[in-house]
Each structure stands twice: as C-alpha cells, then as structure tokens.
Amino acid sequence: MGISFEDIKVGDEIPRYSVELNQMMLWIYAGASGDFNLIHVDKEFGEKVGLGGTIAHGLSSMARLSKTITDWVEDPGALKRLAVRFAAPARPGDTITFWGRVVEKKEEEGKKIIVLDVGAENQDGVQVLTRGSAQVELT
Amino acid sequence: MRRVLDPSFIGKEYPPTEYEIGREKMREYARAVEDMNPYYHDKEFGRNSHYGDNIAPPCFASVYNLMGCAMMFMDPELKLNMAMLVHGEQEFEFHKPVKPGDVITTRGKIVDIYQKGNNDFVVYEANSFNQDGELVTVGRATFVIRGGN
Numbered sequence: 001m002g003i004s005f006e007d008i009k010v011g012d013e014i015p016r017y018s019v020e021l022n023q024m025m026l027w028i029y030a031g032a033s034g035d036f037n038l039i040h041v042d043k044e045f046g047e048k049v050g051l052g053g054t055i056a057h058g059l060s061s062m063a064r065l066s067k068t069i070t071d072w073v074e075d076p077g078a079l080k081r082l083a084v085r086f087a088a089p090a091r092p093g094d095t096i097t098f099w100g101r102v103v104e105k106k107e108e109e110g111k112k113i114i115v116l117d118v119g120a121e122n123q124d125g126v127q128v129l130t131r132g133s134a135q136v137e138l139t
Numbered sequence: 140m141r142r143v144l145d146p147s148f149i150g151k152e153y154p155p156t157e158y159e160i161g162r163e164k165m166r167e168y169a170r171a172v173e174d175m176n177p178y179y180h181d182k183e184f185g186r187n188s189h190y191g192d193n194i195a196p197p198c199f200a201s202v203y204n205l206m207g208c209a210m211m212f213m214d215p216e217l218k219l220n221m222a223m224l225v226h227g228e229q230e231f232e233f234h235k236p237v238k239p240g241d242v243i244t245t246r247g248k249i250v251d252i253y254q255k256g257n258n259d260f261v262v263y264e265a266n267s268f269n270q271d272g273e274l275v276t277v278g279r280a281t282f283v284i285r286g287g288n
Contacts, residue, residue, distance in 0.1 A: 019173065032164075032171035033202055058226050059205075060172055063198035067174040070197070076178050076236070077190065079197050083230035083279075131228075 002074040005105070005112040005138045014100040014116070017068040021056055023092045029060045055089035061096065061120055061129055068098040069118065069134050081135040084118070088126050095123045100134065112138040144252045144259045144288045148217055152248040153210040158203035162239035165195040168202065194236035204231070204267045204278040207247035211263055217249075219261070220288045227260070228281035235275045242270040250279070259284040 023043070030036045035057055038045040046054045062084050070076040090096050097120065104115035118132035169179045177184040178194055185193035212219055237243060244267070251262035260283055267276040 025171075029171045032168045059198065059201040059229065062229055063168075063172040063174070063196065063201065066196065066198045067172060067176070070174075070176060074176075075188075076176060076197055077194060077233075079233055081230070081232050082197065083228070085228045086226055 003072060003138070005114070008102055008105060008114060010102050010105055012102040014069065014072040014102075016097055016099050017064065017071065018095055018097040019064060020095045021090060021092050023054060026054055026056055026060075026092060029057050033057065033059065035059075051089065053091060055091055056094075058086035061086070061090055064096070065098045065100075065118055065120055065129060065132065065134075069100055069116070069136065072100070073136055073138070078136050078138060079134065080137050081133070082118075083134075084129040084132040086128075087130040088122075088128050090120075090122065090128050096120050096128055097122075098129075114138065143254055144217070144219075144261060144284070146252045148249050148261075149252050150248065150250075151214075151217075152246065153207050153214075156203075156206040156245045156247075158206060158243045158245070160195055160199075160203070160237050160239055160241045160243065162193060164202075165193075165199050165239065168199050169196045172196075172198075190236060190238065192238045194238055197231065197233050197236075199237070200231050200233070200267070200276045200278060203237075203243045204245055204265050204276050205280060207245055207265055208263055208280065211247070211249065211261075218288070219282075220284050223285045223288075225283050225285065226280065227283040228279075230279040232277040233275075234277070235269070235273055237269065237275050241275075243267050243275065254287070257286055259288045 100116045100118040114136045116134045120129040247265035250264040263280045265278045
C-alpha cells in the first residue's frame, strides 16, 4: 500500500516509465485536451513550418511525467507541485522515458514533504523535459 | 532595433473563465496519456477513498487552468507574434484536487515580461478556484517568442 515517508531516502529513484509515441496518440491527446494546433496533428503543416513533422503537446509529456510520479505515490492528491521546461520536442516514433529522483525530505508544520528532480528524455538521450521539479506531501 | 514586448503589460488581467469538471472528460484526458489510476477511473474506488468521489488527474489543470491563455494570445493590444510563440515552461501548484461537478473559475494575468538574448518571454499566471471559493490550482506558463515579438 503506497510508499512510506520513513522508507524514502534522498537519492532514491522512482520507477521509470517509458512510452513509444505514435501519431494516433497525438490525435487522441488533441481531442482530450482541446488543443488542435496543427503542429500536433498535421504532418505536412509541421514540415512546412520547419519542425520536420508533428511534435507532441508539451503538456502531454508533463501529464505522463505526472503519471510517473502518481503511479509511485498511488494517491494523486499527494502531488502538490510540478514544474518543467519544454526543452526539446517529442515526436511520433520516439520512445520517451520519464524519471524522478528524491533530492530532499523534510517535515514542516506537520507535513511530510518529498522534493524530487524529475525529467524526460528520448531514445537518443536528448532531454525533452528539463529543470523539472516535483513536490509530494504524504500524510 | 527590434520591437520588444512592452513591460507595461505586466499586471494585465483577463476576464475569468468558467469550466465544469465532467467525469468522462477527465477520464478521457487520463486515458489519453495512458494513466489508468483507479482514483480517476473507478467510481467505487473513488467513493470509498478519502475524497468520497473520483478526482481529476493533476495535469487536467492543462485544460481548465490554461483556458484563459487564448484571450492573451488574441489580445489586440499585446499583439503577440503567435507564429514564433512556443510554450517554454509550465508550473502547477496543486492546492486541492478537483472532482466531477466542480465548477472552476480561473483568473489569469500577465505577471512578467522580459527579454533574454534574442527572445522575448511572457509569463501568464492563472489562479483556479472551485465553487466554494477554495484555491485549487495555480498555473504559471512561460511563453517564448523566438527572435522577439
């Protein structure tokens, strides 16, 4: 049942999550989020504007990073903060790996707080999400 | 001299947006990122949880918290160069989970405008409140206008 504050150590890695993207997943995210910007849904448009094809919504990568963290804590309400920089595009055909590492553990005003460095990279080691930080509060 | 974004727009507020959280919409969003957490999908599980119902995935905030961005993008005074605009950074603070039926009011404003190198940056902050007036989510989106506005 979930993770326990006592057992978590600074330096711990949370289980990584990898996903291979395809164009259908970008269309499905467009529908679910309402963001139909052509750079995500139209390959020819993406080529025309110099992106070399479609690119995934940055916020979909952020949501998969969030999933990686909440799969670890189990209760999604424990996630209190998530910040990322969209450093490089994720594209159909890419395999994106999401990761997290505990960098701080503290108790403040009765709250048990864990701070993580988080991020995502593609199969070639290109950093897709950088300067990522997450804060989790356990009861 | 290239035209730069006028920092006097810092503090500009946009009219609030309203969004009602729908159970199927938040599940659809979760499924779109292969996130099958029972807190979002399993009604029975949600009812028996300490939330008393399903909750939305935290990053569903991308939908209700960032709605008002469209007004900034289309702002005829600000005149953002949308062809060169990219979403550079995003931060969310999650103060309270949102649930199906919650009516979320979001107030957005420009909190920073700056230049770095050849790029202009505009930071949009949005505060989302539920129907009880409780702060649920704060979002900070940094948009980059490549090559300046």
